[in-house]
Amino acid sequence: MAGIFDNEYIQQAARQLMLGAEIQLNHSALQPLKHLFSQHKLFAIVRGDRVSLTPQGKQYFRQQMQQATTVEHDDPEADLLSLHIALPAIVNQQVIASLLQRDRLSSLSQATQALLADTQLTASTDDILRIRAETAFSLYLTDGSLLDLSAMLKLSNEVALSQRMLMGISKVLPANTDFQYVITVQQLGAFIEMPMKPQCIYLYCPDEQSALAHDFLKLLPASIKWYHFADLAQDSINQAKQLAVDTGRPCKPLIPRHFKQAIRFYAKPVADSGKSAWQLSTLSPELAARLAPLIENELWLEQEVLIYCL
Structure with missing residues (x-):
């Protein structure tokens, strides 16, 4: 036996x-x-x-x-077959990593990604996208239904959408007037405290979880102008450039008009903060000229001190 x-x-x-x-x-x-x-x-x-x-x-x-x-x-x-495990069409990424790689915190290997592609399974991180807007809007879903977010936005000017919900959205429909601007915001504090402007939609877009903001940006018409609000530092400019590549939109860091006034009180040395040194070769002449007071003195500014300078 x-x-x-x-x-x-x-x-x-x-x-x-x-x-x-x-x-x-x-x-x-x-x-x-x-x-x-x-x-x-x-x-x-x-x-x-x-x-x-x-x-x-x-x-x-x-x-x-x-x-x-x-x-x-x-x-x-x-392994899955012997345990009679039948996976659904969308599976949490940690569950996939645990089942196929024996470690829920490991990144999905190329072999695992190939297996998912072959079996038409989708791995989801199940992150949440936070959105703020003064203008109400609805979501047109791929199943033909319409999700009206007016009541939630009226209550708090903010909604949270799961990654799985984002997978089922085909279009964003403003209620009364079209959006003119979309602003991605790097840090949560700045995202929450930024003064609201009409016809503008704000997306929380941290460095480590920017994929959902990418996906939502792709749902918006190209006519809506996109800006990225982040620290005035080389690393944040690099993130904005990568966002531009990922979404096919022009790179436009949001630079407050009166940021120079904050330099005296809040600017920090790049060398003491673990930030990347300024790289003029990566900046457009216009952007380099606007940021010259920081670049020439090897300084940077946190975005939180700039939200009321917009």
Whole structure:
């Protein structure tokens, strides 16, 4: 009987059973276990089409696994198949990483991404996009329905959309008047405290979670002017340039008109802050001229001190 435990499918199922899990034995590779349980009824607890191990069964399985030859393999599909796991069309990325890479915090490998593409599964980080607007708008969904956000915006001027909801949006529809501007904001404090302006929509866009803002920007007409509000520093300019590449829009960092007045009180040395040094080669002549008071003195400004200078 020990020979059946040399099979990789049996070993995967055995590990789950010894951990106390209930599994199905419908797969053809697991038929030897079904036969084993029919011969030794004291090993298994049957609940409908699922089985788990009794204490006696766990002891027997431990003995057999100690004697079995461990099967080394790298076949995540076989693992899922042996456990009868059927994944939905959209799966949380940490769940995918845990199932296929044994580590929920690991980045998805190329092999995992290829597997997802082949099976037409989508991994979702399930982040939240925060949006502020004074002008009400609705979302036209791919299933043909319309989601009116007027009441929520009237209550707080802010809505939060999950990544999965963003996947189902095909168009943004302003209620009474079209948006003229969209502003992505790097830091949460600045995003929350920025004075609201009519016909303008604000998107929270932190460095580490900018993908959702990218996706929403792509839903907006090209006629809406986009600006990126962030620290007046080289790193933030670089982020704005990457956003421009990702969304196919012109790069326009939002520079407050009166920021020079804040330099005396709030500017910080680039060298002491872990910020990247200014790189004139990456700046347009116009932008370099506007930021000259900072660049020439190797300084930078946090965006939070600039929100009331807009």
